[in-house]
Amino acid sequence: MKIVSIVGRKNTGKTSLSVKVIDELTKRGYNVASVKHSHHSIEMDKENTDTWxxxxxxxxxxxxxxSTTFFNSRKEHDLNRILYLLKHFDNFDFVIVEGYKTxxxxxxxxxxxxVxxxxxxxxxxxxxxEKGVSDLVDLIxxxxxxxxxxxxxxxxxxxxGESIAQEIREGNIKTEExxxxxxxxxIDGKVIGLNRFVSDYFKQVNLGIINTLNIKDYGVEDVEKIELLIHNENKLNGDKSNSKISINQKPLEINQFVKDIxxxxxxxxxNSLKTQDDIEKICVEIKGIENNELYNADILLKVNDEELNINKFTCGILKESIFAMVTxxxxxxxxxxxKIDVEV
Structure with a gap:
């Protein structure tokens, strides 16, 4: 999704230029969204309608x-919050923002x-x-x-991201790179940056969990976009742990950032298994993986050196999640x- 804003003083043609840019992008086959900011009160609804x-x-x-859908919020939302929410609505190629000059x-x-x-x-x-608009859209x-x-x-x-954005504006980096x-x-309305590794980690682990669910019972055939909302009442304590990973009985060297994850x-x-003990040590082993297939693989989970008995469904989730984590x-x-050992 690429974002560009059109800014200027009042009565300098921001809206007319926005319309021309949106029209040209649409003609080029792009999926376009737009955001309009105003310093005055905006009321989309009409007096005495049901929604009013x-x-x-x-x-x-x-x-x-x-025939269409509109959202009328009493609250003024931050632009980045709006841009994040737009990702949930559709796979937009461009967002043209009118205003928000700061x-x-x-x-x-x-x-x-x-300027x-x-x-x-x-x-x-x-x-x-018309040629000027076309050239402008090339630049966008x-x-x-x-x-x-x-x-x-x-x-x-x-x-x-700020430095990378500057390099893009100056033509030193292309977005394709x-x-x-x-x-x-x-988190709490603030966009959190995820680099390639963490982004892929989130993706693979969640796909691993979803792979154990009967999603076809809910009419889902192909997984194209996953949306997950978590309400959390627990405080993050920031405690540090240490982990060791072995793959095929050989230690895997990883940096501290990955160890923490x-x-x-x-x-x-x-913790999701609701064990009653204070956790000091965790050991999990998965054996018998063949051709990336986990169904017949065995899993052993120990907490504080005592083996936990877990049901087949939970075993499936743990196997898929840990395998996705490692891949x-x-x-x-x-x-x-x-084999993963964690010291808390």
Whole structure:
């Protein structure tokens, strides 16, 4: 998803330029969304309609569904929150944002007083020609990018999305060169950046769990997009653990960051089993994996050196999750055995 904002003073043609850009992108076959920001009150509904009455009665969010669908929220939402939610609605190629001039996305300026370091072009909306619009959309295709905190590029010398976005605006990095991030995370309304490894880790582990579920009973045939919402009442304690992984009875060398992810994931799995003991040690072994098939593989789980008896369904989830966790590490050889030891 590539994002570009069109900004400028009042009456400088922001909306007319937005319409021209959206029209050209649509003609090129792209799936386009738009976001309009205003400093004044915006009321999408009409007085005395049923949905208007719902809002007047006190509803903080009203959804109207007919030949189209609209959402009418009493709250003003942060732009990044809106952009994240758009990912849930559809696979949009471009989002054209009108306004939000204080944000750090590539900008097309319709007046000189709003030009800043994020501006990739200043245009006169009233005199721009059809060829000018086409050239402008070429530039948007080249320099538009996704939500800032989701931008990662391995070995590029930059560790944050802001720096990568600057390199894209300056033409030093193409968006096609960025890491292929397939998982997106928001916590308490804030977008959390996931690099390629963590993104793939989230994806593989959740696919592993889903693989054990009877999703066809719910009318799901092909898994194309997974949406997961978790309500959490537990405080994160930030405790450190240590883990050791062996693949086919050979130790696997991993860095501390990966160790932390593995350790916390294994602890989370065991905690979900509602064991009563204070957990100090966890050992999990999976044997008999053949051709990446786990159905006939055996799993052994020990907590504090005592074996836990777990049912077949739970065994399936643990096997799929742990195998997905390990395969996200890009192991070169075929995996037949996995052993993970965690010291809490």
């Amino acid at each position: 009455k719902h809002k007047q009665a006190g509803a903080n969010l009203v959804v109207g569904v007919g 944000y750090n996305y590539p900008k097309i300026a319709t007046s000189s007083d709003v 800043d370091k994020y501006t990739i072009k200043q245009v006169d909306s009233f005199t721009i020609t 295709e080249e320099k538009g990018h996704d939500i800032i905190d989701t931008l990662f590029k391995k070995n590029c010398g930059y560790n944050d 960025l890491d292929d991030v397939t998982s997106y995370l928001s 593995i350790s916390n994931s294994i602890k989370g799995m065991v 996200s590490l890009k192991i070169d050889e075929e995996i037949n055995e996995i």
